[in-house]
Amino acid sequence: MANRICLITRFIEKRKSGFGVARLMMMSGVNVRAFRLQDPETQGSLDRVQQALPELLSAQEIQELERFLVEEGR
Amino acid sequence: MTLSIGVGVGDLPDAGPAVRAAVEQARAQLGGVLPQAAYITCTVDYDAAQVHAAFREALGEVALHGVTTSLGILTPEGVRNPGSGAVAVMLLGGEPGTAFVASSQEADGRQAGEAAARALVRQAGGKQPKLILFNASPGLEEDMLQGIASVCPDVPCQGGSAADHAIAGQWRVFTQEGPVPAGLSLLGIFGEVRLGTSLSTPYSATGTRARATGTQGRTLKTLDGQPASEVLGRWLEGTIDRQVRAGGNILAQTALRPIAVRRTAGLQDHYVTVHPAQIHAAEGAVEVFARIDPGDEVCLMSGSPEALVSEVAHLIDSALAQGGLTVRDVKGAALIFCAGCAGALGARIDDGLHSFQRLLPGVPMLGLCTFGEQGHIPGLGNVHQDLSLSLTLFA
Numbered sequence: 001m002a003n004r005i006c007l008i009t010r011f012i013e014k015r016k017s018g019f020g021v022a023r024l025m026m027m028s029g030v031n032v033r034a035f036r037l038q039d040p041e042t043q044g045s046l047d048r049v050q051q052a053l054p055e056l057l058s059a060q061e062i063q064e065l066e067r068f069l070v071e072e073g074r
Numbered sequence: 075m076t077l078s079i080g081v082g083v084g085d086l087p088d089a090g091p092a093v094r095a096a097v098e099q100a101r102a103q104l105g106g107v108l109p110q111a112a113y114i115t116c117t118v119d120y121d122a123a124q125v126h127a128a129f130r131e132a133l134g135e136v137a138l139h140g141v142t143t144s145l146g147i148l149t150p151e152g153v154r155n156p157g158s159g160a161v162a163v164m165l166l167g168g169e170p171g172t173a174f175v176a177s178s179q180e181a182d183g184r185q186a187g188e189a190a191a192r193a194l195v196r197q198a199g200g201k202q203p204k205l206i207l208f209n210a211s212p213g214l215e216e217d218m219l220q221g222i223a224s225v226c227p228d229v230p231c232q233g234g235s236a237a238d239h240a241i242a243g244q245w246r247v248f249t250q251e252g253p254v255p256a257g258l259s260l261l262g263i264f265g266e267v268r269l270g271t272s273l274s275t276p277y278s279a280t281g282t283r284a285r286a287t288g289t290q291g292r293t294l295k296t297l298d299g300q301p302a303s304e305v306l307g308r309w310l311e312g313t314i315d316r317q318v319r320a321g322g323n324i325l326a327q328t329a330l331r332p333i334a335v336r337r338t339a340g341l342q343d344h345y346v347t348v349h350p351a352q353i354h355a356a357e358g359a360v361e362v363f364a365r366i367d368p369g370d371e372v373c374l375m376s377g378s379p380e381a382l383v384s385e386v387a388h389l390i391d392s393a394l395a396q397g398g399l400t401v402r403d404v405k406g407a408a409l410i411f412c413a414g415c416a417g418a419l420g421a422r423i424d425d426g427l428h429s430f431q432r433l434l435p436g437v438p439m440l441g442l443c444t445f446g447e448q449g450h451i452p453g454l455g456n457v458h459q460d461l462s463l464s465l466t467l468f469a
Contacts, residue, residue, distance in 0.1 A: 018157030025239035
């Protein structure tokens, strides 16, 4: 299964540019760019990233992200 | 003695070409005037040593000074950070003696401030600077400012603290010799140059307040004798309950509702805004980005995204008024924007930055997002605070 922090970072970068990814790092305290697609999941970091998402994305964008994670995470 | 200012921004994927592009743009704006010093910055997406080396190669013996920026580079058109990073430079041109840089890596903040300020004054043949651009690693800024004041009393300091994206200590201070993780760099402006400065914060004091009863440097332990995290949790009405229970980052939740320490500046109150960053649940302590001393009155502040956006125009007006400048006088601007404020605003920060296009059209502007801001408050002197905007206009 693909690393979800890496997928979330890709989604944010596409929607919100590098500035959005930098905001995600600030809000979560996680260096999300250090994660690669094949890396094993790090639950603590993933929790922090997920908790930061409502500060960056609207409810609709979070739903779109969830669909993206399902499609790309297979 | 007049200053010429040029600003350039580069965001190519590799540091070398990005720096060369930025320097080329900045040089073109100097109109043939020789640069005396360079105020440099980059995001931590690049290797700071490579960035410094590229600036050194592009600028030869020009004095280098600066810090890394969080989030991106601020420009009148908006934030620049395509993902691979961004660099920027402000070149200060003029006659020899217009600008000098000095730095210190002394572990004691006051000694670092004194040493760097002495080195500046020494280079200027004993003259006091008109203004000091102050940039340091986060942690000891209050002490550093005190050290500077002992050597350069009454000289205004304007600046911001080094920053990264993830608050992971990846920030760097750019000194003449190279980038360092901890230290202080000063850029002194000398001679009869005209300047306008402003430090502002778009928050209002609420009636909610308490006395700091337990503090240690930048850790707030107790308020009115109770664990600081619990008091802050009540003030913020449930929005940080999870962090109060289990610990964690509260930057986002407190960006629009920070705390402040009330100081008296002449006949007026000045609120030194402080950004609560992290809760340590076991101790009930709150880590903050500016010092709070035992006995300080701490109050809850309140702000809004709209106030943050409109503060940029107010900041420009205030700096023009402070320096007795008209728009036509202004040759360049250095903007320091709290990274916490910028992070809270998101894309709306561009609306605030567009105020530069509207109010100072065509003026080259260098903008950084920092983890602490410094500026001069009449009646109080140079202060370090958070969630603030600091602007220097060069005429």
